[in-house]
Structure formats: structure tokens, C-alpha cells
Amino acid sequence: xxxxxxxxxxxxxxxxxxxxxxxxxxxxxxxxxxxxxxxxxxxxxxxxxxxxxxxxxxxxxxxxxxxxxxxxxxxxxxxxxxxxxxxxxxxxxxxxxxxxxxxxxxxxxxxxxxxxxxxxxxxxxxxxxxxxxxxxxxxxxxxxxxxxxxxxxxxxxxxxxxxxxxxxxxxxxxxxxxxxxxxxxxxxxxxxxxxxxxxxxxxxxxxxxxxxxxxxxxxxxxxxxxxxxxxxxxxxxxxxxxxxxxxxxxxxxxxxxxxxxxxxxxxxxxxxxxxxxxxxxxxxxxxxxxxxxxxxxxxxxxxxxxxxxxxxxxxxxxxxxxxxxxxxxxxxxxxxxxxxxxx
Amino acid sequence: xxxxxxxxxxxxxxxxxxxxxxxxxxxxxxxxxxxxxxxxxxxxxxxxxxxxxxxxxxxxxxxxxxxxxxxxxxxxxxxxxxxxxxxxxxxxxxxxxxxxxxxxxxxxxxxxxxxxxxxxxxxxxxxxxxxxxxxxxxxxxxxxxxxxxxxxxxxxxxxxxxxxxxxxxxxxxxxxxxxxxxxxxxxxxxxxxxxxxxxxxxxxxxxxxxxxxxxxxxxxxxxxxxxxxxxxxxxxxxxxxxxxxxxxxxxxxxxxxxxxxxxxxxxxxxxxxxxxxxxxxxxxxxxxxxxxxxxxxxxxxxxxxxxxxxxxxxxxxxxxxxxxxxxxxxxxxxxxxxxxxxx
DNA sequence: AAACCCGTTCAAAGCGCTTTGAGGCTGGCC
DNA sequence: GGCCAGCCTCAAAGCGCTTTGAACGGGTTT
Numbered sequence: 001x002x003x004x005x006x007x008x009x010x011x012x013x014x015x016x017x018x019x020x021x022x023x024x025x026x027x028x029x030x031x032x033x034x035x036x037x038x039x040x041x042x043x044x045x046x047x048x049x050x051x052x053x054x055x056x057x058x059x060x061x062x063x064x065x066x067x068x069x070x071x072x073x074x075x076x077x078x079x080x081x082x083x084x085x086x087x088x089x090x091x092x093x094x095x096x097x098x099x100x101x102x103x104x105x106x107x108x109x110x111x112x113x114x115x116x117x118x119x120x121x122x123x124x125x126x127x128x129x130x131x132x133x134x135x136x137x138x139x140x141x142x143x144x145x146x147x148x149x150x151x152x153x154x155x156x157x158x159x160x161x162x163x164x165x166x167x168x169x170x171x172x173x174x175x176x177x178x179x180x181x182x183x184x185x186x187x188x189x190x191x192x193x194x195x196x197x198x199x200x201x202x203x204x205x206x207x208x209x210x211x212x213x214x215x216x217x218x219x220x221x222x223x224x225x226x227x228x229x230x231x232x233x234x235x236x237x238x239x240x241x242x243x244x245x246x247x248x249x250x251x252x253x254x255x256x257x258x259x260x261x262x263x264x265x266x267x268x269x270x271x272x273x274x275x276x277x278x279x280x281x282x283x284x285x286x287x288x289x290x291x292x293x294x295x296x297x298x299x300x301x302x303x304x305x306x307x308x309x310x311x312x313x314x315x316x317x318x319x320x321x322x323x324x325x326x327x328x329x330x331x332x333x334x335x336x337x338x339x340x341x342x343x
Numbered sequence: 344x345x346x347x348x349x350x351x352x353x354x355x356x357x358x359x360x361x362x363x364x365x366x367x368x369x370x371x372x373x374x375x376x377x378x379x380x381x382x383x384x385x386x387x388x389x390x391x392x393x394x395x396x397x398x399x400x401x402x403x404x405x406x407x408x409x410x411x412x413x414x415x416x417x418x419x420x421x422x423x424x425x426x427x428x429x430x431x432x433x434x435x436x437x438x439x440x441x442x443x444x445x446x447x448x449x450x451x452x453x454x455x456x457x458x459x460x461x462x463x464x465x466x467x468x469x470x471x472x473x474x475x476x477x478x479x480x481x482x483x484x485x486x487x488x489x490x491x492x493x494x495x496x497x498x499x500x501x502x503x504x505x506x507x508x509x510x511x512x513x514x515x516x517x518x519x520x521x522x523x524x525x526x527x528x529x530x531x532x533x534x535x536x537x538x539x540x541x542x543x544x545x546x547x548x549x550x551x552x553x554x555x556x557x558x559x560x561x562x563x564x565x566x567x568x569x570x571x572x573x574x575x576x577x578x579x580x581x582x583x584x585x586x587x588x589x590x591x592x593x594x595x596x597x598x599x600x601x602x603x604x605x606x607x608x609x610x611x612x613x614x615x616x617x618x619x620x621x622x623x624x625x626x627x628x629x630x631x632x633x634x635x636x637x638x639x640x641x642x643x644x645x646x647x648x649x650x651x652x653x654x655x656x657x658x659x660x661x662x663x664x665x666x667x668x669x670x671x672x673x674x675x676x677x678x679x680x681x682x683x684x685x686x
Numbered sequence: 687a688a689a690c691c692c693g694t695t696c697a698a699a700g701c702g703c704t705t706t707g708a709g710g711c712t713g714g715c716c
Numbered sequence: 717g718g719c720c721a722g723c724c725t726c727a728a729a730g731c732g733c734t735t736t737g738a739a740c741g742g743g744t745t746t
Contacts, residue, residue, distance in 0.1 A: 045458040050702030073624040079417035086443040100429040115388040281416040393732030
């Protein structure tokens, strides 16, 4: 059933039916009711592509996940982020177009996305410090929101981020306050903006406590479980060992725990661990009242919602000044951190 | 730059330019070269929506993720599955449309997807035993492939699955062979088909070993880390305790490990754990040579690729008989399983 | 030289919708 | 009774592409 058939069936013109359905004031309430009823009964839905062609709006948002050609990993936060964003899209009638793009093809990919016209806006994932995508998208005139930030980009742009520096500073300070003086950092990729900021927060806290960082105790990599295990193992088998570790993700922290327990050490007593926690649905950090890991928690799902909200607003008002928003985090004290052991 | 402009620029008709670009034989090689060159230089890409409208093909695949209204979880396998499928789609020029749909709206959602015409095919996630979606999609005439199976649906349909029964039987038999007689099952949702099959495999192996299952040692739920912890804890604090546990996912197994170690027990000695492993990129089970958990591993990413392949084939040949495919699994012996302790 | 044919190219219709600009009908007023 | 608003409704154009059916021109055949 298409519009033509529906209008013939009703004995009205396509114009009137279309207007009735789309809530235009030119059609009488009586007619509208009749049309709506018929549409419902016939199970009529306008063809998206035809409508898009006519209106010039794709009613779709593109999520471009950069896939490093070497690493080939899909960040586990992705599912929850997308779930958050999806809630907003479906409430607004938008579709979500997902593309995993090898990083070297990225520029061409964005260009084509614009030209082929299959999205009205884009969510930028995994920004780097001086991410060229921001300039490119601005130039293309394609509305976008960045999940995270690109600290070295000076131009204004829409983004939603969490206070990585502050969160990591607070996490680290928690440890220095407990008397820890030998603290390691098991960080995510520092080529990415968030990794860099987290490192900064970590270093600031050390400095504030009058400590100097030990380069052997700072690592950076994809935040897998195995990486947490390996990195913690390496640090714990050196001549001198840290008494506390700051970790950049829950999954990595699970690997750290595995390493710690494999050595027969007790978390929170022999060695303290504080982690960043994205509040993934399958990996909740205990309960609110009783977190397992001491952690800075910030909901990535909420981030997805906020990113989508801002993108929708931006699409509706393309000339509005850029909006930025910080997702709050909450620092929660669990059982994995405790006073520094003597010596 | 659109087709009209490009053809004017070339002094050719739209027909000729379109044909040249799409590789039709009616256009001379010389003209084709000229057109291709101009298109490249002008950075021309046909408008997807216009093309779709004209051809009737959306060039997009829908992934519908059912979101339980109570649970609101996003399965962590999702990212890797989608990455696998995405590889295939982009090689074939298809887009991926992602929708998270509350389970109660599902039927209407599929219907609309068909009518609105924004996808050429669908991937069905999380099938239940007698999943009504299969009949519905067949009735709608929308090509689809199921990730998993719906055991109680007798009609033929395309699916890609892993031998859940066999894998769990083998995993469980590994334990009975080691002398375990008190074995628990920490399973995923048994309302879903895979959960049900895994349970069946588990039970078959017990029966084959002449053992009877203890209902108190069989649980079923969303496969979170916390669930693994809680379930293992419950089983290990009963009057009688299992000496081995079969677990349905790596994440849950991590929770099980936490519970085991919190009690000061040693995995593989005091208690054995065997798990199903989807080979998630952020949660690799050690190395191939040295797996951490004893596990049945099957790549969900590969499953994504195969599902996409079959769906593409089905779209090209809608009348072909249904295709089904089993993703192999590999049983790997790690450090978490060992001989049953005495008593 | 006429007839034919093949290789190229073209104009125009159509995909299903929105939207503009125009027209028809009704009732109220003079 | 005639006229004008004001309310409804309509025909038709247009979104950018593909595809049908026709036409064109140059070479080959008879």
C-alpha cells in the first residue's frame, strides 16, 4: 500500500492524505481523522527512501567506528553507548547507520557519506588528540558530535566527554591519601585523547603529592583483559614493585585482578587497585552500595544518550553555537583499595 | 555534483553517464573511460536514496537487537558479531542499519521495516525456542538470517549457529572424565534457544556419565559478571558443593573466578571451571597455546561474517532453498580444570 | 544505391513521496 | 441574489536516480 493507493482508496488526493498524515493545518480535523484511520487499517507507512528524497533529510545518523587495521578490535563500551544513543534516535524517528571503517579509509568514507546523502549527522568515536576528522566534517558541513574530545583542536565543535583528567586525579589522589607512594598506571591507548587525559590526571595527582612517576610503571595499550594481566604481572615482577595501580577500564582491571591473585596477593591489602568504570551492562561493578572495585564510574550509556540529544538539536539548528557537555562521574570506594602496606 | 550536472558537464545524456558508471555493455569503452575519469575528478557519488528509490533496493541490512524491557542489556558479543558482519557488508556496498527494539514492539517493528523499505534483509538476533519472528518474516517476504536457531520452528529458514549441544556435552564430559561427579551449570537465559541447547548438552553428558543433575546447581540468567559471582557463591556455600562448574560465557566465568578466589579456593585444583568462549576481541582467553580457562571456543565474529554472507546470497537469490551453517568450535584445555578432588 | 544492422546515444517515464501555487466549495454578509 | 473570505482540496512539479523504448549514424550486405 503506497500513498497513491491509499489516497485513491479514500477518494482524496495524495496531497491531502500526505498533509493529513504529517499534521499540516490545511486539512480539516474530520478529514484527518478519516485519513489516519484508513492509514492505520491499511497498515500504511510512507516509504522512507521516497520521503527522504523528497524532503532532503535522510532521517538517519551515522556512527563511524574506526577500526585500526592492526588491532581489529571492537571496544566493548560500544554496545552500551549505541544502546543509549539508539533510545534517543528511535524516539525521534531516526535510524542508526553503523559503519566500521579501516582507519586509513576514513577521510574518503566521511566524504562519501556526505555526498551519498545517507545520513543527516555523524557521531565521531575514538577521537585522537589532533583529530583531523573534526576539521573535515566542519568543512563538509555535516553535523556531528564527538564522543570524547580532541584536545589539540582549537576550533569549536560539539562534544560530550567525561572529566578524564579530574577522574583520574581523584582516583590517584585517593591512593596517595592512603599513603601509597609507588603507584603504577595501566592506561588505554594514549594516542587517543581520553588515554592522554587520563595519564595527565594521573601525573598531576602524583606531582601534587610530591611523587615522581616511574616510567616502568606506566603502560598504554588496547584495554583488554589480557593486557591488564600482562601489564600488572610485569610491574609486579620487577625489582621494585608498585603498591597500587590505577587502571583505565573494568575489563583491564579484571586482568589485573587475575595477575594479583595468581601471585597470591590480596587486593586492597597487599596491593590496591582503582579503576575507571564505564558502567557496562554486562560488567557492573558490584552494587551501588557495595562496589567491588574502587572506581570512578561514568555511564557510557548516558553518554550515548547525550551525544544523540545534542546531535538531534544540531541537526534541527545547524547554525547554533557548538554545545559541549560533561557526563558526571562518581567516585566509589570499593574493597580493592586500602592503606599502603608498610615499606 | 549530481548526475544531471555531471552529464551536462560531459555533454552526454544522463542515461549514458549512468550506464557508463554502472558497467552496462551498451556504452563504448572510450566513453566509459571518459565518464569514469570525470566522475572521479568531480568526486561524484550517486545519491543513495535516489538510487534506492529507482532500483527498489535499499542496499542496507537491518540488525534488530531485541532489548528486554526489564533487563535493558546489550550483549557484549554484539560488538564483535557486528564487526564480522560489517566486513562483508562494506565489501558488497551495503550499509548496516542498527535498531534496538523493546521486545514488545518487535512484531510491529519488523512489519514497518518491510513497508518503509529501508532494508533489503534482516539479521535476527537472540532467537527463542519457538521464535515467532521467523514465521512473521517469512510471511513478510523479507530475506533474513538467524544468528542461532529456533529449535521449535519446523519450517526451513536460514541460520548460522554453533553446536551448542555438542560443545557443552564435550565440556561437561571433560569434567566427568576427570572424575567430577558434582557438577554445576551456570547458564545463560534458557528462554533463549542457545541457553536451552547448552543445558541440554550439559544434561546429556551427565546422563551419559551416569550422573543426575542437581537442580540447585543449575542456574539461568543474563550472562553478566555479577551473575557468575552470585551463582557460584550460592552453589559453593550450600551444604553440599559442586567440584566443577560449567559456565556459559567468559564474562560470567570471570565472575565465577572472583567468587572462587574470594573463598581462597584454587581454580583447577579445588574446583574446576569450563566455559563457553565467544572469542571476544577484548576478552581473549589467554593465547591459543595457553588458554586461561578450559573452554569451548567459537568465534562470534566469524559467525557475523557467515551470517552476512548467507544473507547477501539470499538477497541475490530469494528463491534458493534455506541455507544453514555451523560455526566450528574448538575445545581447549586450560588451567581451570583438573582432576576431581577426593571426597 | 537501397536495405539492413549493429553499436551508441538519447528523451522520457517512473520510483513514492512532499510541497507549491491554484482552484472549488461553503457560509455569511451586504 | 451576489460576492467575498476562509477553509479544503487538488494537480503538478520536483527530489536524483535507473531503465525502457526509440533514434541516430556509419558500416556492411545485397
